[in-house]
Amino acid sequence: MKILILDGCAVEQLAVAWLVESCRARGWEAEVLALRGRQIAPCTGCFGCWLRTPGICTTDDDGREVLRQIVQSDGTLLLTPVTFGGYSALLKRALDRIIPMISPFFATVNGETHHRLRYTRQPRFGAVGLAGDDDAEEATTFRTLAARNALNWHEPQPVIALLRADTDAAAARALLATTFDAAGWK
Amino acid sequence: MSTTNQAVLLIGSPRGTHSTSGQLGAFLLERLRAQGWSASTFVARKVMANAAAWTELERALAAADLLIVATPLYVDSLPAPLIETFERLHELRRATAPVKAQRMVAVMNCGFPEASQNATALAICRHFARRADFRWDGGLALGMGGMLSGQPIAERSRTHKVAVALQRAAADLLAGGPVSGEAIAALAQPLMPRWLYRLMGEVSFRLFAWRKGVYRLGAQPYAREGG
Secondary structure: OOOEEEOOOOOHHHHHOOOOHHHHOOOOEEEEEEEOOOOOOOOOOOHHHHHHOOOOOOOOOOOHHHHHHOOOOOOOEEEEEEEEOOOOHHHHHHHEEEEEEEEEEEEOOOOOEEHHHHHOOOOOOEEEEEEOOOOOHHHHHHHHHHHHHHHOOOOOOOEEEEOOOOOHHHHHHHHHHHHHHHHHOO | OOOOEEEEEOOOOOOOOOOOHHHHHHHHHHHOOOOOOOOEEEEHHHHHHHHHHHHHHHHHHHEEEEEEEEEOEEEEOHHHHHHHHHHHHHHHHHOOOOOOOOOEEEEEEEEOOOOHHHHHHHHHHHOOOOOOOOEEEEEEOOOOOHHHOOOOOEEEEEEEEHHHHHHHHHHHHHHHOOOOOOHHHHHHOOOHHHHHHHHHHHHHHHHHHHHHHOEEEEOOOOOOOOO
């Protein structure tokens, strides 16, 4: 399994290495795509990626490469500081640009309207948050957000984990191993 | 110091004042202006791209009594430029505490039929408000945003339900309180049956693409070989 780690942290975090090690320990390939320093313009909301150049964003910058790498992975793991219970702006800028991965047409998932998938082969989805403090409400919002993103990816068993700022390497690896096991990723 | 109540409208849509978010926010602002409030409008994407616009937002917010955030749902959350604006405002207000009590309200819209899909993004707004020292005055959510399509909201139109709900929300804010459950429930009401909205959306997508000479909307340009 080829895992893409989409690193949305403003500075490199130890958690990147922990994630890579945790993937490799399971025999998976792991590649890190750090978003800092990349040229990714904000989504303009033009829907050109659905209706003018289906599957390709009309803005030609690094956002297209991020999408290509996600589509060609077997699984994508988001890594982000928990920001008001959500993702960092750095990560979100890239995520706003990957809507060409889905179809404009609707599907019903868990009783709600979502979009159909564009690709026959959809990568797995997961999100790992780095929490700066013990805010339980924000932690809940983060888990809910990741679970809702998983619905959009039609991912039935997402990997969702929260690492606290004071988590050490051993605890982080143990938590990630437990989370991968619980999600049943193989 | 001015004794007039002041509001700041921060629009999260990259389409700015002509977007559905811009129209929802403008409708609220007009009700406040009618009662003597002064108001200014900013677009997050422009504020993040322009130092002078950021300075102007800082100045307006320092004097504001109420921050209104009007934004579309992007991938279950807020558009990136709005999150970036929140990040910078949080840093600013951690360094220099606001000199007056300030309130914040958010009005969200999404292209899905279900207004409830905005709930997570509203929670993110609420967490920002708490961390940045705004009193949270509540979040309003609208589904079927495609029905408005950036058109002005009028009382005698197919979106009159939206106007009624926002009038109630404005009255709540003018009375000094948070937006009421009645206003929130009224805005969340579907504007038409879900099946009809979905059908109209899909037909309009196909028509738009067909007029542009685009026929393969299901193209898979980045697919790996072998699937």
